[in-house]
Amino acid sequence: MNKTGKILLTKTYVKNIQEIAPEIFTLSFPRTGDFRPGQMLAVALNIDEAPRLYSIASGNKEKDYRILFNIQSEGFLTPRLSDLKVGNRLFVSKPFGSFYGTNKADYWIAAGTGIAPFISMMESGLGDNKTLIHGGRALESFYFADKFKSVLNNNYIQCSSITKAEGIYSGRLTEYLNITENLALDRNYYICGSSQLIIDVRDILIRRGVPYNQIIAEIYF
Numbered sequence: 636m637n638k639t640g641k642i643l644l645t646k647t648y649v650k651n652i653q654e655i656a657p658e659i660f661t662l663s664f665p666r667t668g669d670f671r672p673g674q675m676l677a678v679a680l681n682i683d684e685a686p687r688l689y690s691i692a693s694g695n696k697e698k699d700y701r702i703l704f705n706i707q708s709e710g711f712l713t714p715r716l717s718d719l720k721v722g723n724r725l726f727v728s729k730p731f732g733s734f735y736g737t738n739k740a741d742y743w744i745a746a747g748t749g750i751a752p753f754i755s756m757m758e759s760g761l762g763d764n765k766t767l768i769h770g771g772r773a774l775e776s777f778y779f780a781d782k783f784k785s786v787l788n789n790n791y792i793q794c795s796s797i798t799k800a801e802g803i804y805s806g807r808l809t810e811y812l813n814i815t816e817n818l819a820l821d822r823n824y825y826i827c828g829s830s831q832l833i834i835d836v837r838d839i840l841i842r843r844g845v846p847y848n849q850i851i852a853e854i855y856f
């Protein structure tokens with residue numbers, strides 16, 4: 636960021652782009668420096684346009700940055716991002732933000748692409764003692780599920796209101812939080828997703844007795 640608060644962007648190029656589920660993409664480009672898992676990048680396709688923000692979704696020992704995004708059909712950036720090909724140009728900021736992963740036995744709660752910072756935390760070696768509650772629609776909405784399963788085992792809880800499958804809680808993640816008996820009151824709760832998700836989850840956690848200062852949120856607005 637410069638003195639006026641404007642985010643500084645530098646030119647880079649696409650190393651990899653993949654559609655991992657319908658209208659959901661991972662996009663990788665060369666890493667330029669260190670970051671703390673949970674931080675984000677500003678991304679644009681031209682130097683003079685307003686960038687959009689994306690959580691880094693790769694580990695802090697990996698060679699490249701990766702982001703995870705979904706196409707917003709009328710959006711300014713994501714339809715064009717999804718058309719990028721390997722070698723195409725893009726502009727990216729340095730990592731910033733303070734939604735940091737910790738070594739503690741935190742809860743991670745996310746819906747949809749809100750899983751991105753937790754992918755970074757998990758891929759950076761912070762997953763072992765965590766409990767992840769992920770809300771998604773279809774089975775394919777549980778991005779990086781195999782990796783989360785292998786690291787978190789039974790502490791990886793998938794919630795879907797429309798998909799019935801073994802091992803998946805049948806209902807929204809907010810319903811799961813309302814009914815589960817195993818909600819520790821002495822742990823931190825990291826939430827990532829839309830403002831509505833964060834408000835809904837915050838209300839449930841507070842009602843269930845989690846102190847407000849143990850709720851930490853990253854809002855995708």
Ligand SMILES: Cc1cc2nc3c(=O)[nH]c(=O)nc-3n(C[C@H](O)[C@H](O)[C@H](O)COP(=O)(O)OP(=O)(O)OC[C@H]3O[C@@H](n4cnc5c(N)ncnc54)[C@H](O)[C@@H]3O)c2cc1C
Binds near residue numbers: 690707709713749
């Ligand atoms: C801290 C942070 C981290 C984020 N991390 C991620 C991430 O990891 N992955 C991710 O996918 N997203 C993330 N986001 C959201 C991301 O920054 C973008 O907002 C998102 O990708 C949409 O960008 P866009 O330019 O395609 O859409 P935008 O142009 O910003 O439009 C967003 C929506 O608003 C609607 N809209 C636009 N203009 C109007 C209008 N005039 N009237 C009514 N509706 C309108 C569009 O139809 C679209 O659905 C993050 C946001 C924040 C704040």
